[in-house]
Amino acid sequence: MQTIGLTDLLRLPECVLSVVEADWNEIIEHASQSQLMGQLAARLKQANLYDDIPKAVRRHLELAELTSRQRSAAAMWEVNVIRRALDPKIRIVLLKGCAYSASADENAVGRMFSDVDIMVQRDVLETVESHLISLGWKPPRLSGYDSRYYRNWMHEVPAMEHVRRHTVVDLHHAINPPVSRCYISPSNYWEQVVELSKGIYVLSPVDRIIHCALHLIQEGESAKLLRDLYDLNLLIDQHCGWTTGLSSLLHRANELGVQSQVQSAVSAAQSIYAKGDTGHVTKDWLGSYLVVAAKVGPKKGAFAGQLAGLILLAYSHFIKMPLRLLAPHLLHKLYIKITGNKT
């Protein structure tokens, strides 16, 4: 019999009944590395299987749940601080962890996140940024080059850390870089944002799914892939369903010009986490690499996983900016690395 791993438990929590005590070593370490410990606890609790877990293992799970609850409360507290400080006319859209948490998406339970991701419209970006600075969020010291790189090409300002509380705010004006191959004009999703409380918004459920899919490809970070694909799985499960709802999701992705990326991400999430009958999204080359990179994750010495990780990293750069910008950027980074010259 094959040993049961982390992804088996997330997909079919009933498997926990055939987990022997020694199997938990790998499961807990894998969950810790891929930041899925709290969500694993939530999954097992939701399936009423928590009591079947050894007490020693529960100590690890309970800590992750507490950490997740506390971080999420702290992040929402920061959101309110920001909301109060800004002109009420400025709309704030929460993204990623904050959005899942504020809209009580199922994947928010036990989810580990640390940054506060918010989005405002491009024309108030500078105003909001200077307000954040006056509230104590410090812009990082960047070289002139890096600073121009962010200002000119990116969809967010460099992450800002609070001088006293050390919380990090990522301020966006779009969900992907304006120079990206698959740039989505923000008006497309601003039209459909949902207001949760006075002045605080989230993307529509379908757009949250699309952002999740696009983000995991755009970041090219294999360490968080397993978690991001799990988010995608739960969001699809909750908001459109794995059977009939997929076509409307892909239709919206097509409308936004990101169908192929979303399809790859959905196919990867499907092959790792979906159970039973699904709408069968065909897996293309990108989807296959996502699966390999996610499953191998940060483990050292696994060649296939590292190769898949590299390919994803290269692809993420490829879609982030056109070659005429990317080539000089990579050359510049290489030059800095060789010379150690940081100006």
Added chain:
Amino acid sequence: MGSILLGEISAPDIDRCLRGAGLGLQVGTFRCLVRSDTGCLAEPLRLLYRDYPAATSPEGFYDFRILLKKKRGNLWGGSKVEFEWAGHSPFPPLPLAQTHPLFEWGLNWCVATLSGCHTVIHSAVVERDGRALVMPGAPGSGKSTLCAALALAGWRLLSDELTIVSQTSGAVEGVPRPISLKDGSIDIIRSRFPAADLTQPVVDTRKGTIAYVRPPAPALEICTGADKGIGHIVFPRFRADAALAVEPISHAMALAELLENTFNVGLLGVDGFQSLAGVVAQAECYAVEYSDLSDITAWIDTTCKP
């Protein structure tokens, strides 16, 4: 874990386990599996963890599967050792001679991290008659020396580094571990307690020269900790040539000081604050300046009674 104690296993056998599938060690309520290819760990572990339950082959679930791995250095640097738990390496690699201190620091980090659901205070703690005596202090305040002197003279050692207070009951959990002594305090403890087991001092660590004292066996006999909570909180302050000076301090002041030394204030939030405030309100609190170890231990023995 198995019914054998680490002291019953020979050093070469311990080294074989460390190089192979791992050596199981029960520390308080935590189960550890230690692996290392450095060859520097078997001797100090056998000396210090003599009375701890151990296992020569892995079995069941371990809270920490720890790896201390030799890293080949460059031509002029020499080999180093790296600490790893579940892919986390919280410390930079250190010279091979510091393998054992790195193990102790790493295990402290593991225990402090996993105990996050309880209040975890950076402080020495000993117990008598079910009541804990907590001794927080900055490096150099002499808390470890004082802790060693008390633990070797009848107080039960709970920890020289981490005071873990239950969020629900206020009891102090014991995770007894070797006591680390720095620089001058090594000779002080050696001359005061000639029978105590100490490791060979390791020089030039980031904390200076350190040696570890084997925890006296009573520390390991009952693993329940101080179930009646904290009786006394003493903030020791070592100052050369000072006469013993005792100053009672308010609960509010003691609470503020303890919060400064608590690792997970942010994680526990309001609940953590309230629980700790409740615990401190039950305790007598003092700031004590001293230069002579005999003076302060004599004062503690008469004052800190249940």
